[in-house]
Amino acid sequence: MNAGADLQAIRERKPLVHQITNYVVMNETANATLALGALPVMAHAPQEVEEMASVASALVLNIGTLSEHWVASMLIAGGAANRAGAPIVLDPVGAGATTYRTTTARRLLSELEIAVVRGNSAEIATLAGREAEIRGVEAVGQAAGPELAHAAAEALGCVVAVTGPVDHVSDGERGVAVANGHELLGTVSGTGCMSTAITGCFLAVRAGAPLDAAAEALVAFGVAGEDAALAASGPGTFHAALYDALYNLDPTTLDSRAKVE
Numbered sequence: 001m002n003a004g005a006d007l008q009a010i011r012e013r014k015p016l017v018h019q020i021t022n023y024v025v026m027n028e029t030a031n032a033t034l035a036l037g038a039l040p041v042m043a044h045a046p047q048e049v050e051e052m053a054s055v056a057s058a059l060v061l062n063i064g065t066l067s068e069h070w071v072a073s074m075l076i077a078g079g080a081a082n083r084a085g086a087p088i089v090l091d092p093v094g095a096g097a098t099t100y101r102t103t104t105a106r107r108l109l110s111e112l113e114i115a116v117v118r119g120n121s122a123e124i125a126t127l128a129g130r131e132a133e134i135r136g137v138e139a140v141g142q143a144a145g146p147e148l149a150h151a152a153a154e155a156l157g158c159v160v161a162v163t164g165p166v167d168h169v170s171d172g173e174r175g176v177a178v179a180n181g182h183e184l185l186g187t188v189s190g191t192g193c194m195s196t197a198i199t200g201c202f203l204a205v206r207a208g209a210p211l212d213a214a215a216e217a218l219v220a221f222g223v224a225g226e227d228a229a230l231a232a233s234g235p236g237t238f239h240a241a242l243y244d245a246l247y248n249l250d251p252t253t254l255d256s257r258a259k260v261e
Helices: 003-013 026-036 050-055 068-084 099-111 121-127 145-157 183-187 191-205 209-229 237-245
Strands: 014-021 039-041 058-062 088-091 116-120 159-162 167-170 174-178
Touching: 003 159, 003 191, 003 209, 014 026, 014 068, 014 191, 026 039, 026 191, 026 237, 039 167, 050 159, 058 068, 058 116, 058 191, 068 088, 068 099, 068 159, 088 099, 088 191, 116 121, 116 191, 116 209, 121 159, 145 159, 145 167, 145 174, 145 209, 159 209, 167 209, 174 209, 183 209, 183 237, 191 237, 209 237
Parallel strands: 014 039, 014 058, 058 088, 088 116, 116 159
Antiparallel strands: 159 167, 167 174
């Protein structure tokens, strides 16, 4: 893992990260992508997503505010990304909360080649066929450990990142635990979706190493959360400071700050 070098690559290459995401976080994930150094595009019309995904360096699919035409767009864009060799990261927001969300996430996993699935413990457990408790889009109960990430990666056939107080990433063989972050990340709507967008940025420059890309993204986002918390007095000031912290991440010191096992 070399998060600092890959962050520098993002800033030098400025990869285009195509995001079909939800209304709640569209502005947040676009700004987080820009602050990190990549270029976001938030195209979701079925008339243009194939063309856009074909030229993007990575594709982010987020099911937070689903509708039928968005599902169709995700499938079209995902097919184009697969053909172009661009990695896809899926955020199965609220999988387990409703049948529609769960079946849509499983359909995307079935019909597309997904590089990374990033979600909370309840979403990931649901997709792995395990019992889970979710309230709205928030996981309820104890945080998951590395075993869930490992089992889900085996079941889903891709890298799985389970985020929480400690993030766990696995490809079914190797596993990485990332302890960077701050509790204020849980007080702002959309920070999980931001971490998925950041995962897309790192995948854009590390398409051949999705486990490393997913772990590096969580290190970078976690370190930014730690820095943002230093100047914050609550969720509002933390939210604004998070963009500044992403912008000011130092590639030369990022790896030394990684809390990784």
